[in-house]
Amino acid sequence: DDVVELEDLDKWKQGLARLKDILGCKFLPIYGAEPLVVLERLCGILRICREIGLKNTVITNGLLITDDVEKQLRDAGLESITVSLDGLMSKLPDKFSKIKSEVASRLVLKTFKDLRDREVSLTITKLNIKELPDIIDFFSAYGVWTSVDFIHFSKGQEGSKCPPKRVIRDLVLTEKDLPVVNKIFEKVWKQKEQGSLVHMSALVLCMFMVGVG
Numbered sequence: 001d002d003v004v005e006l007e008d009l010d011k012w013k014q015g016l017a018r019l020k021d022i023l024g025c026k027f028l029p030i031y032g033a034e035p036l037v038v039l040e041r042l043c044g045i046l047r048i049c050r051e052i053g054l055k056n057t058v059i060t061n062g063l064l065i066t067d068d069v070e071k072q073l074r075d076a077g078l079e080s081i082t083v084s085l086d087g088l089m090s091k092l093p094d095k096f097s098k099i100k101s102e103v104a105s106r107l108v109l110k111t112f113k114d115l116r117d118r119e120v121s122l123t124i125t126k127l128n129i130k131e132l133p134d135i136i137d138f139f140s141a142y143g144v145w146t147s148v149d150f151i152h153f154s155k156g157q158e159g160s161k162c163p164p165k166r167v168i169r170d171l172v173l174t175e176k177d178l179p180v181v182n183k184i185f186e187k188v189w190k191q192k193e194q195g196s197l198v199h200m201s202a203l204v205l206c207m208f209m210v211g212v213g
């Protein structure tokens with residue numbers, strides 16, 4: 001029954017209309033695992049957003065976007081897009097991460113360059129922390145935001161950000177990394193004050209404040 005309800009676009013419309021009219025919701029981010037896996041439902045939700053005047057964004061890894069998928073998303077009313085990024089392509093250690101980052105760059109810099117908002121989402125790890133200022137500078141120059149967060153360990157809706165346990169030790173920043181993290185985020189904070197296009201999650205801000213406090 002739950003699956004049927006999720007596929008019932010009339011119920012989506014009723015629910016989203018209530019969010020907008022009763023709770024004052026003005027913006028709907030669509031994410032969780034990979035939303036493009038259920039493209040037909042995704043496009044249905046985007047059409048509802050357009051119909052009721054609810055702004056939207058899709059958060060995706062971008063790997064499933066073809067010319068046809070792009071057309072379907074645009075026709076359905078896609079307004080903005082966020083694409084996950086592992087780091088600058090030239091500095092990434094493995095082929096898959098390089099492919100993901102090439103896709104992310106192409107989508108936000110070329111394919112969807114006309115959208116109202118474009119953003120890359122970067123999860124900070126030991127592998128990319130030092131290049132964070134360069135990533136922000138690079139994408140800011142093209143009017144693209146960089147969203148910064150840490151690896152999440154919950155099993156809920158953010159669970160997709162958590163890699164297999166066998167690689168966590170190689171990725172997660174620890175107390176030993178605090179001097180490097182603080183130095184980098186002092187640079188990032190200055191970039192933000194100077195107008196660079198960067199969003200930082202509450203967790204990132206808290207960790208930065210603790211580090212400089």
